[in-house]
Amino acid sequence: MSLRAVKPPHETRTRILDAAEELFMQHGFEGTSMRLLTSKAGVNLAAVNYHFGSKDALIEAVFRRRLDPMNAARVAALDRLERDASGQPLAPDAIIRAFVGPSLHLIEDAKGGGRNFIRLLGRTYTDPAKAIRALIGQLYVPAMERFKAAFERALPQMPREELVWRMHFMFGTLAYTLAATDTVQLIAGCKPEDRHDARLLEDRLAAFLGCGLAAPLARPRSVKKAA
Amino acid sequence: MSLRAVKPPHETRTRILDAAEELFMQHGFEGTSMRLLTSKAGVNLAAVNYHFGSKDALIEAVFRRRLDPMNAARVAALDRLERDASGQPLAPDAIIRAFVGPSLHLIEDAKGGGRNFIRLLGRTYTDPAKAIRALIGQLYVPAMERFKAAFERALPQMPREELVWRMHFMFGTLAYTLAATDTVQLIAGCKPEDRHDARLLEDRLAAFLGCGLAAPLARPRSVKKAA
DNA sequence: AAGGGATTCAAACGAACGTTTGAATGGTAG
DNA sequence: CTACCATTCAAACGTTCGTTTGAATCCCTT
Numbered sequence: 001m002s003l004r005a006v007k008p009p010h011e012t013r014t015r016i017l018d019a020a021e022e023l024f025m026q027h028g029f030e031g032t033s034m035r036l037l038t039s040k041a042g043v044n045l046a047a048v049n050y051h052f053g054s055k056d057a058l059i060e061a062v063f064r065r066r067l068d069p070m071n072a073a074r075v076a077a078l079d080r081l082e083r084d085a086s087g088q089p090l091a092p093d094a095i096i097r098a099f100v101g102p103s104l105h106l107i108e109d110a111k112g113g114g115r116n117f118i119r120l121l122g123r124t125y126t127d128p129a130k131a132i133r134a135l136i137g138q139l140y141v142p143a144m145e146r147f148k149a150a151f152e153r154a155l156p157q158m159p160r161e162e163l164v165w166r167m168h169f170m171f172g173t174l175a176y177t178l179a180a181t182d183t184v185q186l187i188a189g190c191k192p193e194d195r196h197d198a199r200l201l202e203d204r205l206a207a208f209l210g211c212g213l214a215a216p217l218a219r220p221r222s223v224k225k226a227a
Numbered sequence: 228m229s230l231r232a233v234k235p236p237h238e239t240r241t242r243i244l245d246a247a248e249e250l251f252m253q254h255g256f257e258g259t260s261m262r263l264l265t266s267k268a269g270v271n272l273a274a275v276n277y278h279f280g281s282k283d284a285l286i287e288a289v290f291r292r293r294l295d296p297m298n299a300a301r302v303a304a305l306d307r308l309e310r311d312a313s314g315q316p317l318a319p320d321a322i323i324r325a326f327v328g329p330s331l332h333l334i335e336d337a338k339g340g341g342r343n344f345i346r347l348l349g350r351t352y353t354d355p356a357k358a359i360r361a362l363i364g365q366l367y368v369p370a371m372e373r374f375k376a377a378f379e380r381a382l383p384q385m386p387r388e389e390l391v392w393r394m395h396f397m398f399g400t401l402a403y404t405l406a407a408t409d410t411v412q413l414i415a416g417c418k419p420e421d422r423h424d425a426r427l428l429e430d431r432l433a434a435f436l437g438c439g440l441a442a443p444l445a446r447p448r449s450v451k452k453a454a
Numbered sequence: 455a456a457g458g459g460a461t462t463c464a465a466a467c468g469a470a471c472g473t474t475t476g477a478a479t480g481g482t483a484g
Numbered sequence: 485c486t487a488c489c490a491t492t493c494a495a496a497c498g499t500t501c502g503t504t505t506g507a508a509t510c511c512c513t514t
Contacts, residue, residue: 044491046475125407128350172404177399209439262501271461273462273504273505274462
């Protein structure tokens with residue numbers, strides 16, 4: 001309980017977390033060895049096990065460090081929105097901006113590693129390891145419930161099950177947009193210049209998702225196979 | 228050049244490909260060891276290196292086996308659409324159905340491993356290994372160009388760069404929808420029953436994406452930071 | 455029946471993995 | 485100054501990895 005407990009210890013921990021964030025994004029969890037990780041962080045090989053206990057615990061710490069504040073910012077943005085509306089129903093695309101804004105904001109933080117993390121996060125939603133997906137899901141639960149309730153109020157005529165799916169589509173769009181960097185170039189044939197402009201990207205996402213979320217219910221076209 | 232060359236050799240190859248497809252989906256590429264893979268396939272440990280050369284070459288073979296026919300089916304569906312329209316502009320959501328249909332169709336093929344593959348594919352778009360993403364991208368190029376041209380004809384008033392992004396969003400929605408199985412439950416709080424009904428899912432996706440793709444251009448809301 | 459190329463097999467290879475160990479080192483409190 | 489606890493360090497642990505090897509086996513051709 002001395003000054004030591006807050007000064008130097010966090011130094012090594014932070015260096016490890018920063019290196020892990022970048023290497024996990026570049027090579028994946030299993031593709032990042034402890035030797036590469038610790039040498040990049042400039043710490044001893046045993047430091048990860050000393051400070052975090054194991055590689056798995058380090059992975060968890062990497063996500064907790066960023067995800068808790070990010071989801072808190074999302075909920076705070078939604079709170080602000082509802083307070084300012086003072087009872088009036090919210091526009092769906094305003095809720096969308098409250099959700100995607102905090103994650104897009106990290107894209108512009110290339111220096112601090114925020115962009116690295118956001119790409120790592122986008123990919124990890126579909127990680128093979130169930131334990132990792134469970135961890136991320138668990139960190140999302142509180143924010144998820146708030147936003148689901150907000151969308152239900154904003155789209156009262158939408159059937160609950162349809163809304164669940166559309167929110168699922170929305171997360172997919174966001175996660176993939178953040179994680180995939182190659183596909184835009186594949187479609188475009190060249191590299192778009194504004195790939196890292198968070199404001200422009202938020203406008204594009206809000207237009208696309210706002211329209212999709214509130215879309216009229218499907219008129220099934222594939223009736224040829226139906227009764 | 229005997230009968231042998233076509234009869235028994237494919238037996239072992241196919242068993243390996245089937246086992247790889249399932250295990251890669253469950254545990255990822257690096258999380259699937261050759262020993263687990265070959266024992267699940269019921270073949271000798273050395274069989275993979277004998278028939279495919281290496282583990283990486285096996286990964287490539289797994290994707291080529293399914294992806295080439297799938298993208299061919301997409302292009303064929305688009306061809307049929309354009310032929311039937313006989314010069315008339317296509318509806319965006321018809322093009323969408325031509326694209327998502329062949330992949331959704333595999334979802335219902337649980338027995339043959341199609342569902343496994345489609346989930347594996349959805350996750351691999353964002354795989355850490357650049358070589359794997361490059362392989363997949365390369366297998367997509369022909370279909371991608373055809374669909375991009377089709378969307379440009381269907382949405383002539385849409386700026387090219389905006390369209391590129393919206394197609395990117397669309398791929399994201401599809402990839403994530405196919406790959407992520409936990410998030411729907413996370414949002415819903417329970418497991419939706421119709422998770423594997425391809426026709427219903429296609430209707431939902433067509434409604435969501437069709438509206439998002441053709442959405443009016445964004446009115447930037449975050450002007451407070453602009454000049 | 456004999457020969458031969460394709461395939462399977464058990465066994466072993468060296469390398470890399472995550473983790474553990476016990477001694478050295480550092481700064482702080484008594 | 486000394487004792488102490490947290491941290492760092494070099495070295496080694498046992499395990500598992502992808503791949504290779506050379507002999508055994510199979511099936512077809514001659």
